[in-house]
Amino acid sequence: LAAVASCLHPQTRIAVKKSIGFVEPAIIYGGLVTESGQRKSPILNVVLDGLKELQAEEEERFCTEWREYQKELQEWEQQKPNNKEDKAAWLDAKPVEPKPLQEFYVDKATIEAIDQIKGQQPDTSFLLIKDELSGLFSSYGAYKNGRGEDKQSILSGWNGRGVKKNLKGGERISLIHDAMSIMGAIQQAMLQSYMGNFEDNLGEWSRFLWALIPLKAMRLPEGDTTFQLAFLKDLYQSARQLKPAEYKFASDAQALYDDYHWKLEQRRVSHPQQGMRAAISKMEGYTARLALILHLIWELEAAHTEPSPNIPHERVQAAIALSEFYLSQVTLIHSEGAAAQGLGGLGKRLSAILGKLKQFGELTAGKIQSTISWLRKERPGKLRDDLIELAQLGYGRLVGKGNRLKLVWDDTTTETPARTTDQTTDISVEAEMVALREIEVLTPDTPDTTDSTDI
Incomplete structure (x- = not known):
């Protein structure tokens, strides 16, 4: 372009x-x-x-035309007349410089x-x-x-x-x-x-x-x-x-x-x-x-x-x-730059995850591990806590539960989210976090690979 x-x-x-x-x-x-x-x-x-x-x-065009111009100019100068009567015609015949x-x-x-x-x-x-x-x-x-x-x-x-x-x-x-x-x-x-x-x-x-x-x-x-x-x-x-x-x-x-x-x-x-x-x-x-x-x-x-x-x-x-x-x-x-510099109210960690959410449209714990190098060894349960926190702040909506929990960014997601004040929602989110922690105790702490294939 x-x-x-x-x-x-x-x-x-x-x-x-x-x-x-x-x-x-x-x-x-x-x-x-x-x-x-x-x-x-x-x-x-x-x-x-x-x-x-x-x-x-x-x-090449300019060099060729310039050489030809110099040759013609030299020949023209050699033809300079001695009498005034022919000088006007001679001046009119002066070679034109190339483009x-x-x-x-x-x-x-x-x-x-x-x-x-x-x-x-x-x-x-x-x-x-x-x-x-x-x-x-x-x-x-x-x-x-x-x-x-x-x-x-x-x-x-x-x-x-x-x-x-x-x-x-x-x-x-x-x-x-x-x-x-x-x-x-x-x-x-x-x-x-x-x-x-x-x-x-x-x-x-x-x-x-x-x-x-x-x-x-x-x-x-x-x-x-x-x-x-x-x-x-x-x-x-x-x-x-x-x-x-x-x-x-x-x-x-x-x-x-x-x-x-x-x-x-x-x-x-x-x-x-x-x-x-x-x-x-x-x-x-x-x-x-x-x-x-x-x-x-x-x-x-x-x-x-x-x-x-x-x-x-x-x-x-x-x-x-x-x-x-x-x-x-x-x-x-x-978003990635602000995360690297620790700018913004979300802090480095959540800003980096939010940047990936906007890039891919949806995130799971496994996707975070595979795309943010410095979070690669983080516990999946902790990463799911991060997803829940972003959802609670208004950045996207949660889909699925447990190991299949993912955060989705869609057209209804606001660019300027505010923390919800709905008590029922707060209780629901907190209950979800407690349930996830219980699941973490019962399941091996292995990376979530359900979405590791790049499309």
Whole structure:
């Protein structure tokens, strides 16, 4: 998504509600999150290979044209006339410089260099690719003794509302629109350390769409074949050739988006955590951006060189599904990070279990043991006590009894639970805890494996 977005014209837009200035650019900031060794680089390389090929072709084009230009310029200078009558015609025949070199992507570049690229190719977007996004986050102000506006440039660049800078030496950059998407990867622990207390007051982290790569063993494939997504190069090239345009939702798609936007607004204002409120707020615009990019991908794959200006209902449905996925990833990052740091009223232990509950939708003692390494040797009975405590606090509902007890997170579960005051419920929960402790005495203290199979 970020790579395709980086190939679109900077003036490509989705007009959600022009009456209130709700117009979104085709800009995506995306990051893969995982621990070291989970092969994030091969994933990035597969997406980047097509852009690398296009960049190599562009380099060859520019070098060839530049050599030809230099040759023609030398011949032209040798033909300089001595009389004034022929000088005007000679000046008119001066060779024209080739089209400037276009950047498809950049890796190691300062913010000043990035702004210069934007100025050199005002009609062309590009991608900032960082195998380690931590390098970007830690580089803010690195060449200015910590001062400067590097972070602000990245934050404002997400809006695509242009650049106006007067650089040292008198150079100026003035653009109405600009567009640079970002794609990279970062270790989860490193990201959580950058996020700090997860309040995200600047909206920095909510500008990124995060996708966690689960810890999983990789079996080598049988045989040895080349894995390529060759169609991506053609897709990128076709996207680069699209004219700037402003798109809108079809009538039924607009109704669907409006309904989802209202639901997000309700979730935003009712959520107790500032960081999640920021993420939900940004997802309102991101849903429109995702719908736009998905629409253009579908149109280009159908060989429509002039895509329909109306985004259909199906693309908005797909965009909403993606938005919900990305919000779930933010929830998981926040909950696991808060648990690791001991933040939040639930404490480290219950926060970690709650994070897994939101990730998997339901939990048993065995599932906790298999997914939270530092609770792997904990007694199943104690873990079931934790599940009961979370249910008592309003985080999900209990299903089953004894060794088969599980906690289920569903659509009726509130994001801001409060401890129940119903006396009957309290007595029932307490009785359940007593019964479980009695069962623990009668049964061996072995890990619960009833749900150990990954689906």
